Amino acid sequence: MNIALFLEMAADTAPDRIGLVCDGQRWSYADLLAGARGAAALIRDSGCAHVALLDESSEAAAMALFGAALAGVPYVPLNYRLADADLGALLERITPALIVGDVDRVRRLCPTESNIVLTRAAFVEAAQARAVDAPAEGEDGEGIAIQLFTSGTTAAPKAAILRHANLVSYILGTVEFAAAPEEDAALVSVPPYHIAGIAALLSSIYAMRRILMLPAFSPEAWLDLAADEGASNAFVVPTMLARIIETMAKGGAKGRRPDLSALRAIAYGGGKMPTELIHQALDLFPATGFTNAYGLTETSSTIALLGPEEHRAAHGSDDPIVRARLGSVGRPLPTVEIEIRDEDGAVLPPGQAGEIYVRGEQVSGEYRERSALDADGWFPTRDAGYIDADGYLFLSGRADDVIVRGGENISPGEIEDVVMTHPAVAEAAAVAIPSHEWGEAVGLIVVPRAGHDAPGEEELKQMVRARLRSSRVPERVLFADALPYNEMGKLLRREIKKLFAA
Amino acid sequence: MKPGTKLKSAMCDTEVMVIRSGAGTIECGGAAMGEAKPDAIGTPAPDLAAGTLMGKRYVDAAGTFELLCVKPGKGSLSVDGVALSIKDAKPLPASD
Known part of the structure; x- marks a missing residue:
């Protein structure tokens, strides 16, 4: 099972439909698939062990992701905000690699001849040129699709790996193929090196929901893009939502109130949402459905979510238990199991806090060096929390905190x-x-x-x-x-x- | 059958990807599906011609078999003569 199947299915179903919009350029599903096939040919020719991206989001991220998948080489989007010394160490760990993005920085930090380094424009152009005679068949997708370096607060960053099987299971379990109406568009403003940025590409392409890429977030640019392209969906982290609301309160970007009437759904995650902020957002967007998603890199993104109806019920309720759910991350996906355990590994009853464990086909729990899964396939998240009597999961920080x-x-x-x-x-x-x-x-x-x-x-x-x-x-x-x-x-x-x- | 294996119909355009499988013959339009497309394509029997839908997952009652339709066609999917049905998944809100 290769994740490139998702793009192949979209391109088979509606080749000319626009799948991605970035910096005013529009890419159909057929364009994206051709670019991915051309990229796969470049990657195979290069003999590299990794395909890396050191760049903001663009069409190149999609072509590199699916191109690497077709070629059977792990895709490694890198955090361009890292300090030179830290980034240099990661570049050494992935050499020999085909690296797309900031050529000067890569050459300066990792001056080896073993890497092939291309600017975004050069990569996209070369991939399109090779698309003409590139083979359609990809690798079987038994191996690693993605490698993401964790932030590494105490030690060297760990290389978390996600196999094709993990990601395919996640997408098939959460997204219905081609479920999005043709006018739908998802605004993606999370960086490409974050699991939410990767999941956004996979989910939107499988749902056949046009992706609106915002390479560098600012509240003004977000509001303009959402209004101009009629975004129906968006994913934000809490700080982005706070800044969007603040800008709207000032009258919006360009001094005009942006038309967000198409915006039906906002999903958020990646950090703790202040309760007051989500109440404010629910008032400000009365017709929009909010979804809180909780997940980790090692779990292929979302494992629990609080849906739109639950948000509205909690927002409008006088019952303190129902109202408190706005501070939860909702209930586990039907395809995963979640347990709370104490330090000795004993499963705790509802209401008692401990460490969150998760199990399911989408859960990798695997690093380059070792697997963190226990003998029964459970992954210790190192997140602390509890589940209430109705099954809602509440987070209370990292277990290390x-x-x-x-x-x-x-x-x-x-x-x-x-x-x-x-x-x-x-x-x-x-x-x-x-x-x-x-x-x-x-x-x-x-x-x-x-x-x-x-x-x-x-x-x-x-x-x-x-x-x-x-x-x-x-x-x-x-x-x-x-x-x-x-x-x-x-x-x-x-x-x-x-x-x-x- | 290994997960990820692509099977083609001998009776129509249908192609499926195996998500999970057990012992038994996977069929479309009444004939066994295979990894290679036969030279001559047959016609599905009238009672096995309800068709397959792109992107739908097909399962047996026991949950042993699960197939993802990656190319639609006119035949119906079955295992050892027992029809498969579309997996009924509760829609989830988009979360990323």
Whole structure:
């Protein structure tokens, strides 16, 4: 099973339909397939071990992804935001490679003759030229389709691998072929090196939903593209949504209110969505269906989701249990199993927090060096969370973020949720800080809401004491103007710990 | 039959990709499907000519067999003479 099948099916069904729009250029499914076949011929000729992309999203990402798949060579989109030293180390790990994108940077950081390095334009042109006599048949798709380097906060980045079988299982289990009406279009603004960026290509092509690529996100560009091309779907990370809403509140891009009447569905994920923000979005887009997707690189993207009806039900409910679901990531996909386990591996009942384990055909859990799956095929996500009595999954941070105070496990999320209910608190994060007495204790950092006085330290401690146990009470409280996030909207807790150490 | 194997009909244009399979003969229009396309294409029997639909998954009652239609045709799919049916999947909202 080769993922290139998805593009072949789309091109067979409607060769002339536009499959991708980028920088004003329009590519039909037949164009994309021809480019992928030509790219596969280039890749085979090169004898490379990897096909890498060091570039923003464009048609080249689609041609490289499917071209590499046809040629049976792993596709490795690289994070162009990495520092030189880190990127250089990754380039060495994938040599010999065919690399598309920033030629000067690759040559400077990895000056070997073993790599073939092409600009985006040169690659697309060469792929189209080779398409004329390139074979249609691809490899059988038994091997690795994608290799993604994890962010590597503590050690060297791990090379997570996704096999064709994982990705095919994910797409067949979640997307109905050609289900999108011809006018539909999905706005893709996540970078190509993120699993959501890859899944967006595969899902949209299999649904035959035209892809609108936004290579570099800005709220103005997003609103313009959504309005001009009549986007029906979009995937955003929470920080993108916050900036889009802020720009709309100012009257939209170009000083005009963009026409988003075609926008039926917004999916989000990749970081914690502030509850207040999603309530605001539901009010601002009353006719749009929101979907919260939870997944990891190692699980081929989404494993649980909270759908549009559940969003509206929670948003409009007075029942605190139903309302709280807006802070959940919904329920597992029908094709995966999820369990919560304690440190000894025992499965925990509903309501009890532990580490999230997942199993299913889409779950790879595999790295170049080793597989992280246990003997029964379960993948430990290192995410902490619990499942409520109705099956809704709530995340409470990374398992590594758990604060262990005197042998008691404290999840940062429970403290943050309480503190965030204070009207003068805009953002809050709890982290482990060293403690002589307890080993670790709770450090709390708070961003006061604009126009409010900062809440008192004792007042915040008292709030936590009243709502949770005394062990949860922060030992230290810091105030800041903003919290550190990465470009995907993930909170950088290690940076917050540095603030407490300073 | 290995997952990923492409099978072609001897009775019509239908092609399927095997997602999972067990012991038994996969047929289209009443004749066994094979990896090679026969030179002469037959005609599906009238009661085995309901047709296949592009992109649909076909399964047996036990869930042993699952085939993805990658080229539609006039014949109907079966295993050892027992008709396969379209897999009924609850539509999910787009999530990426």
